[in-house]
Amino acid sequence: MRAGDLLTLDLERLAPEGDGLSESAGTFVHVPGGYPGERVEARVEHASRQAPRAHARLVSLLQAHPARRAPPCPHSDAGAAPRAGACSGCPLQALDVAAQRELKRAALVDRHGLDPGPLVASPDEWGYRWSSKRVVTGASGHVLVGSYHRGSHAPAAMDDCRVDHPSIAAAARELQAAASALAIEPYDEATGAGDLRYAWFKTDGRDVLLTLITAARPSRAAELLPGALKLPAGVAWSVQAGRGNAVRGDPPVLLRGQSVLSVRLADVPVEVGPLGFLQPNPRVAELAYRDLVADEAGAPHRGALAFDLYAGAGVTTALLRREFAEVVPCEAYPESAAALGVPAESAEAFLARQQAAGRVPELVVANPPRGGMGPAVSAALARLAAPRLQIMSCSAEALVRDLAVLQASGYVLRRLRAYDTLPHTPHLELVAWLSRETD
């Protein structure tokens, strides 16, 4: 297979980034804009020499998915070949949302042999994002508060983004207009010159907290924008001088208004600061949190002792405390650990300490970051041998790795559920219920 070849392809699978995928003569061909179940004509743009993989540009749709629709967002190139300046943030939106969920479920079965059954739908199809990190690009006088097109640093417009909460979309529009009017210099990735790099918006469903991330101090953006912006209830500032893609920079400084939002997740109030993590779609995350602390049939667990690993803002800790006499959270990020009233500690060190003290809880709940718990923590949990383990994960790959260690040591996967945390994207969240073989 070579660049320039025109192929007729039956797309069989969904690739992790949302492309349609076909196996043609032993080569996996990615076709952005095509969906599983479709027949397309596509021209090869790049064929890898190292791996049996190629990328092809959708030329024509010979047989469309029955749930195909025009993408509701005018900025999106979903369902079509990539378009310069378009937003690639929601590659599945040219299908209705029920068909998207079915494709995600089928991809889990196909790639990982996991079948969670129908995905739990997001209560909101649009306007569900309560946390949105935007990239500032463009030029002085024509600032764009948008994103990068997938796989590149090509700027993409996100005006009136339909998945962002409406108060975030309005605040982003206001920032774009104000930054343009004040001739704020957008940061330039290529040269490292410029001022404003990112804008991180969070909302509690009403108010907006905006964190401006600039490349250096002093900053005209940090000096002039807080007074020009009327919509955010708070404006904070953090400097990120590194050349990578990290958004979080130096400790934040409050420039105007309030520094914290109070968000209720599963009826637990959570305080979120300028650089603090907030679940992007809290309305569906709270369904997963409630499941995570209950048994596989949805009934509350009760007992003397539970551990909450990777406790973060403490939502699951608070929920577990309603049912258990003692709940011990574990969290490595110092600010979050301090808020939970525990020393910052890795899950591995925590488990070693608890095991040395002979403490075996009835239940361990874990919500690790994207990389999963990893082999050391999974093995430590296997040694601890608590009767029940319940794990929430945003990465099926990582969960499968962790499950393999636990299943080899006598745990049985009793139930798996998946949640459509980010509709129109390939992302999802999983909850796994495990207990010992003998139970």
Ligand SMILES: C[S@@+](CC[C@H](N)C(=O)[O-])C[C@H]1O[C@@H](n2cnc3c(N)ncnc32)[C@H](O)[C@@H]1O
């Ligand atoms: C996916 S978040 C969980 C968020 C939490 N469920 C909440 O509602 O805020 C993962 C959390 O694990 C913490 N973390 C990352 N690596 C860790 C480690 N090795 N040991 C313990 N905690 C860790 C992070 O600081 C983060 O708060």
